[in-house]
Amino acid sequence: xxxxxxxxxxxxxxxxxxxxxxxxxxxxxxxxxxxxxxxxxxxxxxxxxxxxxxxxxxxxxxxxxxxxxxxxxxxxxxxxxxxxxxxxxxxxxxxxxxxxxxxxxxxxxxxxxxxxxxxxxxxxxxxxxxxxxxxxxxxxxxxxxxxxxxxxxxxxxxxxxxxxxxxxxxxxxxxxxxxxxxxxxxxxxxxxxxxxxxxxxxxxxxxxxxxxxxxxxxxxxxxxxxxxxxxxxxxxxxxxx
Amino acid sequence: xxxxxxxxxxxxxxxxxxxxxxxxxxxxxxxxxxxxxxxxxxxxxxxxxxxxxxxxxxxxxxxxxxxxxxxxxxxxxxxxxxxxxxxxxxxxxxxxxxxxxxxxxxxxxxxxxxxxxxxxxxxxxxxxxxxxxxxxxxxxxxxxxxxxxxxxxxxxxxxxxxx
Numbered sequence: 001x002x003x004x005x006x007x008x009x010x011x012x013x014x015x016x017x018x019x020x021x022x023x024x025x026x027x028x029x030x031x032x033x034x035x036x037x038x039x040x041x042x043x044x045x046x047x048x049x050x051x052x053x054x055x056x057x058x059x060x061x062x063x064x065x066x067x068x069x070x071x072x073x074x075x076x077x078x079x080x081x082x083x084x085x086x087x088x089x090x091x092x093x094x095x096x097x098x099x100x101x102x103x104x105x106x107x108x109x110x111x112x113x114x115x116x117x118x119x120x121x122x123x124x125x126x127x128x129x130x131x132x133x134x135x136x137x138x139x140x141x142x143x144x145x146x147x148x149x150x151x152x153x154x155x156x157x158x159x160x161x162x163x164x165x166x167x168x169x170x171x172x173x174x175x176x177x178x179x180x181x182x183x184x185x186x187x188x189x190x191x192x193x194x195x196x197x198x199x200x201x202x203x204x205x206x207x208x209x210x211x212x213x214x215x216x217x218x219x220x221x222x223x224x225x226x227x228x229x230x231x232x233x234x235x236x237x238x239x240x241x
Numbered sequence: 242x243x244x245x246x247x248x249x250x251x252x253x254x255x256x257x258x259x260x261x262x263x264x265x266x267x268x269x270x271x272x273x274x275x276x277x278x279x280x281x282x283x284x285x286x287x288x289x290x291x292x293x294x295x296x297x298x299x300x301x302x303x304x305x306x307x308x309x310x311x312x313x314x315x316x317x318x319x320x321x322x323x324x325x326x327x328x329x330x331x332x333x334x335x336x337x338x339x340x341x342x343x344x345x346x347x348x349x350x351x352x353x354x355x356x357x358x359x360x361x362x363x364x365x366x367x368x369x370x371x372x373x374x375x376x377x378x379x380x381x382x383x384x385x386x387x388x389x390x391x392x393x394x395x396x397x398x399x400x401x402x403x404x
Contacts (some may be wrong), residue, residue, distance in 0.1 A: 101369035108372050109330060116329055123327060143328040150249030150256060152328045153368075154375055175248075184392055204394055211394045218391065 113189070113196060115157045119144070119172055122185050122201060126174055131212050132203055136176025142183075144172050165189055168196070174203065181205045185215075250322055254315040261311025262304045269303030270296050313340045330368040337364030 108114045123142040126132050133140060144155035157170040166189040174181050181203045187196040201215040273295040281291025317336035322328055341360025342353045 098366070101366045101373065103369075104372045104376075105330065105365050105369035108368075120327070120329065127326070139326055141322070141326040141328075143322075146249065149260075150253040152249065153330055153333065154371070158379070184394070186391070200391070200395055202395055213395065216395065 113168075115155055115168070115170065118157075118168060118170060118185075118187060118196060119155045122170070122183060123172070123174070125201065125214060126183055126203060129212070129214055132174075132181070132214070133176070135179060135203075135205055135210070135212065136174065136181055137178035139177060141175045142172055143175070162188075165191065167199070179205055179207070181212075250319040254312060254319060257315035258308050258312035262308035264304075265307025266300050266304035268307075269300035272303070273299040309344065310340060313343060330365075330372070333368055334361050334364050337361050 108116050111117065119142070126142070127140040143152035146152045147154070152173075155170060155172045157168055160167050160169065167186060169186045170184075172183050174183055183201070183203050185201040186199040188199050189195070190197045197217065198215040199218055200213070202211055202213040204211050274292045277292035277295025277299075278288050280295070281288040314333075314336050317339050318332050321332045321336055325332065338357040338361030341363075342357035345352045345356035348356075
């Protein structure tokens with residue numbers, strides 16, 4: 001016990017001298033009294049904090065030396081373990097959330113079946129197509145749906161399954177120097193190669209109702225249905241207009 | 242010729258700058274009001290005064306820092322949109338890294354590299370959150386019936402027309 005008290009006194013003295021030192025420095029540097037207050041109150045808090053935190057360590061050390069301090073009770077043990085487990089769970093949760101976010105972005109950027117890569121490939125296909133470039137004007141730029149804050153990175157898409165085969169349907173916008181257009185596409189996962197292949201890909205020129213078809217492979221695809229579903233045919237009156 | 246939806250790009254820089262300044266001011270005000278309160282001498286009136294002084298002196302600085310970040314980020318983002326002719330998550334990740342690097346330029350090459358990595362990772366995380374959110378909302382609004390008709394602009398498939 002005597003060890004504990006001397007330690008405490010020494011610590012108090014040390015902290016106080018530190019405070020005094022700080023105070024002198026601070027008052028020497030500036031006339032503002034609030035800084036002195038701040039520095040002093042900090043010191044007081046630090047003194048208090050060190051005092052309370054070191055008490056446990058000191059008593060623990062003395063218990064091994066002297067042996068008269070009471071042992072750690074079951075209640076304390078439970079309390080400590082619960083605390084550790086709680087913090088551990090919070091840390092694990094944080095790591096998990098970060099991992100999920102990283103997984104999402106990596107899959108989006110580096111998987112060949114992500115909407116982003118389908119969008120990139122289709123945009124490149126459109127920008128290299130002479131008919132599209134001629135109609136819209138030379139540098140063809142692509143973007144997705146515009147958000148309220150002027151961000152246009154998200155591309156509208158829909159994943160669906162038909163006859164047990166994965167499909168993705170997508171829509172994005174392209175801008176040329178003269179005109180702009182909307183690109184519609186549908187890809188299906190090829191059962192043989194496992195890669196996405198276009199079912200169709202076409203550009204609708206905005207304002208003119210002109211349609212430039214880049215890919216239309218719907219005729220060659222295998223279907224379990226006996227006949228193609230009836231489609232409403234709007235193409236004839238449209239082309240007349 | 243003013244279209245309904247004009248190009249967001251050059252104007253977005255100012256928007257982002259102002260938005261970031263506002264965000265920084267509000268966040269800095271909240272942060273420094275608490276910090277000033279805790280650091281002030283005891284007594285409620287003095288604590289409130291300290292809090293107010295801290296907010297008045299510090300919050301605009303944080304707002305300014307945020308505005309510089311936002312403006313720089315948006316400028317690089319728009320430049321990338323122009324150069325790459327495409328808008329995708331890479332733009333924001335690259336511009337986040339570049340912004341972090343450029344704003345740490347006065348601290349030396351090592352600090353630049355560190356800030357660039359932090360900026361890129363941060364923006365990648367933000368993009369990841371955005372992707373997750375859009376995926377969740379897409380799952381919610383998924384159409385119930387699996388039969389999806391092909392768009393009418395395309396007309397009938399070639400085989401049906403030849404038949």
